[in-house]
Amino acid sequence: MLSFREIVEAHQEKVRNTCFRYVKNLEDADDLAQEVFVQVYESLTHFREESELSTWIYRIAVNKSLDFLRRSKRKKRFAIITHLFKTNNEGDEEEIPLPADDNPQNDLEESEHKKVIEEALDKLPENQRTAIILSKYEGFKNKEISEIMKISVSAVEALLHRAKKNLHSLLFDYYQKNI
């Protein structure tokens, strides 16, 4: 049986990156990943098999990230409401994103593509987004995804198929308007 420290060291990279795919912010991703391992620590005695444990760790990471997004969506909605009733508009300027380090055409195009794919991913239903993040970004196999998401392998395949189809149509619509 691995020690807690070994478990953290073995999984922290993937957990942090998985959280980051959802929240897109380093500090929030780190916070969420730490919470994941706190929960792991509290329930460590229930797990004997390493495979069962790792699947469970990524499931917690996905669930915590989705919860975080739901909470921030609620906060955003509340902020919109308070903004509507606010009369003073001081300090409301939108943040301008910083340019990339070196700024040749390729970098600009790449960062534009990244932004576009992230926006398209955000528009996918939660389960399709999770399937595609785990498969495409984190390189999990369909069987592993099925264990993390607690669904069958064929359901994962169907989700990935629909996710790709939806992404394609979202991107098609975007480029049709912007080319």
Next chain:
Amino acid sequence: MNNKEKIEKQIEKTLEQFNNAEILPPNPFFYTRVEAKIKAKQKSSYVLTEVLKPAMLIVLLAINISTAVWYLSASEQQEESSQSELIYLLSSDFKSDNSKIDLLNIN
């Protein structure tokens, strides 16, 4: 290249970003922070289980005991008053009966 082909090429390039995804740099303080969070949580749960729960229990016990004492003393008082009331009623009945007897005697 027509418009549809251009779009398809852009889509292809965009989907390639899955392979060039940004990977977070390792955080050397990650484990230390996890440990700190666990300790903080244990401390707060210690306060809850070792201080707040016994305190709540004591408060509940005190409320229970004072309620019981109040109830018992109230029922004792009620018993006493009902006994004295009964004696008073009986004595007044007895007096009225005596006066009736006296009246009968006169006649």
